Amino acid sequence: MGKGKLLLRFSVVACMLLCFILFVQCTVQEGQYDxxxxxxxxxxxxxxxQAARSGANVLLIEEHEWLGGMLTSAGVSATDxxxxxxxxxxxxxxxxxxxxxxxxxxxxxxWVSSVMFEPSVGAEIFRNMALRERNLKMEFNTVATGFAxxxxxxxxxxxxxGGERKVRTKILxxxxxxxxxxxxxxxxxxxxxxxxxxxxxxxxxxxxxxIVQDITYVMILQDYGHPVPIPEPDDYVPxxxxxxxxxxxxxxxxxxxxxxxxxxxxTYGRLQNGKYMINWPIEGNDYYSNIIDADPEVRERExxxxxQKSLRFLYFLQNELGFVNLGIxxxxxxxxxxxxxxxxxxxxxxxxxxxxxxxxxxxxxxxTRKLYRTGVAVGDYPVDQHHAAYHxxxxxPNLYFHPIPSWSLPVGVMMPKKYDDVLVIEKSISVTNLxxxxxxxxxxxxxxxxxAGVIAAQAVRKGCGVSEVSVREVQKELLDAGAxxxxxxxxxxxxxxxxxxxxxxxxxxIRYYGVNSEWSNQSWIxxxxxxLSSDLLEGMRSFYHGLKRQDGTMIVFDEPESEYVDAExxxxxVSSVTGKSTVDAEKTVLDCLxxxxxxxxxxxxxxxxxxxxxxxxxxxxxxxxxxxxxxxNLRDMPFCSF
Numbered sequence: 001m002g003k004g005k006l007l008l009r010f011s012v013v014a015c016m017l018l019c020f021i022l023f024v025q026c027t028v029q030e031g032q033y034d035x036x037x038x039x040x041x042x043x044x045x046x047x048x049x050q051a052a053r054s055g056a057n058v059l060l061i062e063e064h065e066w067l068g069g070m071l072t073s074a075g076v077s078a079t080d081x082x083x084x085x086x087x088x089x090x091x092x093x094x095x096x097x098x099x100x101x102x103x104x105x106x107x108x109x110x111w112v113s114s115v116m117f118e119p120s121v122g123a124e125i126f127r128n129m130a131l132r133e134r135n136l137k138m139e140f141n142t143v144a145t146g147f148a149x150x151x152x153x154x155x156x157x158x159x160x161x162g163g164e165r166k167v168r169t170k171i172l173x174x175x176x177x178x179x180x181x182x183x184x185x186x187x188x189x190x191x192x193x194x195x196x197x198x199x200x201x202x203x204x205x206x207x208x209x210x211i212v213q214d215i216t217y218v219m220i221l222q223d224y225g226h227p228v229p230i231p232e233p234d235d236y237v238p239x240x241x242x243x244x245x246x247x248x249x250x251x252x253x254x255x256x257x258x259x260x261x262x263x264x265x266x267t268y269g270r271l272q273n274g275k276y277m278i279n280w281p282i283e284g285n286d287y288y289s290n291i292i293d294a295d296p297e298v299r300e301r302e303x304x305x306x307x308q309k310s311l312r313f314l315y316f317l318q319n320e321l322g323f324v325n326l327g328i329x330x331x332x333x334x335x336x337x338x339x340x341x342x343x344x345x346x347x348x349x350x351x352x353x354x355x356x357x358x359x360x361x362x363x364x365x366x367x368t369r370k371l372y373r374t375g376v377a378v379g380d381y382p383v384d385q386h387h388a389a390y391h392x393x394x395x396x397p398n399l400y401f402h403p404i405p406s407w408s409l410p411v412g413v414m415m416p417k418k419y420d421d422v423l424v425i426e427k428s429i430s431v432t433n434l435x436x437x438x439x440x441x442x443x444x445x446x447x448x449x450x451x452a453g454v455i456a457a458q459a460v461r462k463g464c465g466v467s468e469v470s471v472r473e474v475q476k477e478l479l480d481a482g483a484x485x486x487x488x489x490x491x492x493x494x495x496x497x498x499x500x501x502x503x504x505x506x507x508x509x510i511r512y513y514g515v516n517s518e519w520s521n522q523s524w525i526x527x528x529x530x531x532l533s534s535d536l537l538e539g540m541r542s543f544y545h546g547l548k549r550q551d552g553t554m555i556v557f558d559e560p561e562s563e564y565v566d567a568e569x570x571x572x573x574v575s576s577v578t579g580k581s582t583v584d585a586e587k588t589v590l591d592c593l594x595x596x597x598x599x600x601x602x603x604x605x606x607x608x609x610x611x612x613x614x615x616x617x618x619x620x621x622x623x624x625x626x627x628x629x630x631x632x633n634l635r636d637m638p639f640c641s642f
Contacts, residue, residue: 033059033137034460035453036156036169038144041069042442043425043449044175045126046089050453052136054477056460059167060130061142061158064340065333066123067130069177069426071442075218075331075339076279077122078113078269081381082443085406087493088483089129090446096125101272110270110277118271119220119339120331147172147185153421171456171466172422175449177341178292179348179428187416187424188351191292193396193433201358201434203383203397211396213345214286214389216279217307217338219314220331223274228327229318233311241316244283249320254388258282262321275329278313279343281386285310288389292348306342344427345386345440352430353467353630354412358383361407361435365511365542370632373506374471375408376454376478377447378487380521383437399437405514406487406523408506409439411471412630414452420465423452447483454478472627475506488512488525497610501525503623504613509539527610533560533569536612540573543622547634549579567593568603570615577620592618 035051037044040062048060066073086094097117098104107115130136142160153170174181182189192210196202243253245265253259259282269277278285287306291299317323328337354371364372385399413429416422424430425448427440438444454477458469475485479499486505491498504510505525512525537560544555557576560569571586578585586603592615593601607615616622626634 031059031165031167033057033167033169035059035171035173035456036154036167037061037173037175038156038181039063039069039175039177039426040067040138040140041073041175041177041426042071042445043452044069044173045130046446046449047173047175047423047425047453047456048136048138048449049089049130049133050450050481051457052133052453053481054454054457054461056135056171056453056457058133058136059139059169060136061139061144061160063141063143065140066119066340067126067138068119068123069341070343070445072119072123072126073340074343075119075220075277076343076442077117077119077220077271077277078110078279079115079443080113080384080441081379081438082441082447083114084489084492085378085380085443085484085487087378088447088478088481089450090443091482091493092129093122093125093446096129097121100125106272109272110268111264112268116269116271116277118273118275118331144181144184147181149185149419170421170460172419173452173456174422174424174428175426176428177344177347177426179350179424179426182348182350182416182422182424182428183293185419185422187418187422189348189428190351190433191290191348199357199432199434201432203358203399203402204432204434205397210290211387211390212290212292214281214288214386215291215303215306215345216281216286216343216386217303217310218343219278219285219310219338220271220329221276221278221314221326222329222331223276223325224327225325227324229324230311230315230327233308233315235308236312236315238316238320241283241313241320244280244313244316245321247321254283254393262323266317266323266326275331276326278310278317280313281388283388285313286386286389288387288391292346303342307336307338310338346433346436347427349433349436350416350424350428350430351418352413352424353415353417354410354430356410356413356429356431356435356439358404358432358434360410361404361438362514364407365508370508370628371410371412372408372486372508373628373632374410374412374630375485375506376411376451376474376483377409377444378406378484379409379438379441379444380406380487380523381438381441381444382519382521383434384441385437399434401519402437403516404438404521405516406489406521407438407514408486409444409448409451410630410632411451411455411474412467414448414455415467415630420467421459423456423466425449425452450481450483451478454481467630470627471630472623479503486512487523489522490525490527497527497614500614500617501527501610504617507539507543507622509543509616509622510536510609510613511539525609527608527613529609531565531607531609531612533562533565536565536570536573544577549577551579553579564606565612566604566606567601570607570612571603574615574619588619589615 146157196204575585
C-alpha cells in the first residue's frame with residue numbers, strides 16, 4: 001500500500017474516532033431525562049421519589065446540600081396539620097421519623113406540632129428515601145441558569161461543581177422555593193393579596209396589593225449547659241422584642257390575646273437532644289420584606305437583615321429573658337450555623353389551568369366546577385397567614401387560624417396554562433392568596449410533590465401533555481401508594497373500605513361534610529349512618545346528569561317514596577343506570593351486600609352510607625367507568641362500562 005493511501009486511511013479512521021469522541025462528549029454533556037425537577041425542597045423531593053417509582057428517568061437538582069426544603073434546609077422541622085390524614089410519602093416520612101426516634105410520642109417534644117424532629121435527621125431521611133430509587137439521579141450545589149423550549153421538551157443549562165452543562169428533559173418541574181423557574185420561562189403569576197371582586201372571596205381585601213407573608217430566618221439553638229453569650233448585634237434595642245412573651249418590659253403588646261410566659265414560648269419549638277427551633281411569630285424573629293421579584297443583590301441584602309433580626313432576638317433571649325445557655329447549634333454545616341435558606345411562607349402563584357379558591361373549599365358541591373372529583377391531595381389546616389412584622393398589619397384581613405373544612409386539592413393547580421410539559425409545585429401552585437394560607441403547610445406540600453411525580457411519569461409514559469393525563473389513572477396510582485385524595489376521617493388508611501369510600505367521595509355521589517371542632521378542621525362521610533334517600537338521589541342525579549345507558553336511553557331516577565334508602569330502592573338506581581330488570585338488579589344488590597358484609601339482607605333492609613357506597617363502587621363503579629378532565633367534567637367514556 002502506498003504512503004498516500006495509508007495516510008488517507010489513517011486520516012479517515014482518525015476522523016471517525018474524533019467524531020465518536022465528540023458524540024460521546026455531547027451525549028454526556030447533554031443528558032436526556034424524562035423528568036427534570038429543579039429544587040429539592042419539600043415537594044421537589046417527593047416529586048422526584050414518586051416519579052422514579054412510577055418508572056420515569058429522573059434528575060433532581062438542588063442548590064444546597066440537603067433535601068427537604070422548608071422542613072430541613074429552612075429549619076422548620078415541625079409539621080402542621082394532616083396528623084390524622086396520614087397517607088402516601090407523608091406517612092412514609094413520618095414512619096421513618098418514628099423509627100429513628102423510637103415512637104410517635106417521641107416526636108411530640110414541643111407544643112406547636114405533634115411531629116417535630118432535628119432538621120439534619122429529616123434531611124438524612126429524605127436523602128435515604130431518594131437513594132433507594134434506581135431511576136433517580138441527584139445533583140447538589142447545582143442550579144439551573146437557562147431554559148430553551150423545543151418540540152420534544154426542554155434543554156436546560158445547569159451549573160454545578162463540574163461546571164456548566166446542558167440536559168434535556170421531556171417534563172420540567174419547578175420545585176423552587178419562590179417559583180423562579182416559572183418566572184424564567186415566562187409563566188404568568190400573581191404575588192400578594194387578591195381583590196375580592198376577582199376571586200369572589202368575601203374575606204379578601206377590596207383592592208389587590210403586593211403584600212406577602214413575613215419570612216423568618218429560623219435558628220436551631222442548643223442547650224449547652226453553660227453560658228454561651230453572643231456579642232451584642234448592631235441596632236439592638238430590647239423594645240423590639242419586649243412583647244414576645246409575658247415579661248416586665250412588655251407594655252403594649254400587638255396581640256394581647258397571644259401572650260405566654262417565657263417558658264411556654266421557648267418550648268414552642270423544643271426538639272430532641274436539647275435543641276430548640278426558634279421560629280417565633282409573636283414579636284419575635286419574623287421579618288417583613290417582599291423579595292419574591294427582587295434582584296439577587298436585593299434578596300441577599302434583605303435576607304441578611306432577616307438573619308440579623310434573628311440574632312438580635314437571640315441576644316434578647318440570652319440577656320433579657322435569662323436563656324444564657326442557649327446558643328446556635330452545630331446543626332447546619334454553614335459558617336454562621338444558620339439554615340441554608342429562610343422560611344418562605346409565600347411565593348409566586350402561577351396562572352394555572354385551575355385556580356383553587358376559598359369558595360371551592362367552603363362549599364365544594366355548590367360550585368360550577370366539580371373540582372372535588374379531581375382531588376390528588378388533602379389538607380386540614382386553617383387559613384393562617386403571618387403579617388405582624390408588616391408595618392400596617394392592623395389594616396389587613398384577620399387571618400389568624402381562620403377555620404375552614406378540610407379539603408381536597410384539585411389536580412389542575414400545578415399545571416400552568418402556558419405550557420403542557422411543565423409542572424409548578426411547592427408553594428407556587430395556582431391558588432388564591434387566601435388559600436395559600438392552608439396549602440403552604442408542609443404535609444400538603446409533600447403530597448403536592450407526590451401527585452406531581454405521578455402526573456409527570458404518566459405524561460412521559462403516554463406521550464401526552466400533563467393536562468391530558470387521565471385524572472382517574474393518576475388517582476388510582478396515588479390510592480395504590482396509600483395516599484389520601486379526599487379528606488373524610490371516618491375510615492383510616494388501613495381500613496378494608498378505605499379505597500371504596502375514597503373512590504365514591506371522588507364521584508360526589510355520597511358526599512362528605514366539613515366540621516370545625518375547636519382548632520381542628522375536619523370532614524366526615526358518616527359511613528355508619530342510615531343513607532337518606534334525598535342525599536343519595538341528589539348525588540346520583542349530579543353524577544349521571546345528561547348521561548345515557550348503553551341502549552341510548554337517558555339515565556333518570558325516580559323520586560324516592562321513603563326517607564331512608566333500602567336495598568330495593570338502591571336496586572332501582574342500579575336498574576336505571578345499567579338497564580337491567582328490577583328483579584336482576586335487586587338480586588345483584590343483595591348478593592353484593594351479603595358477600596361484602598357477611599350477612600343476609602332483605603329488600604326492605606335500610607342501608608348505611610357505607611353499604612350504599614360498597615354496592616355503588618362494586619356494581620356500578622362510577623369512579624372507574626368515567627374518567628374526568630382537570631375541571632371535573634366526565635370524559636372519554638360516553639357509556640357506562642358494564
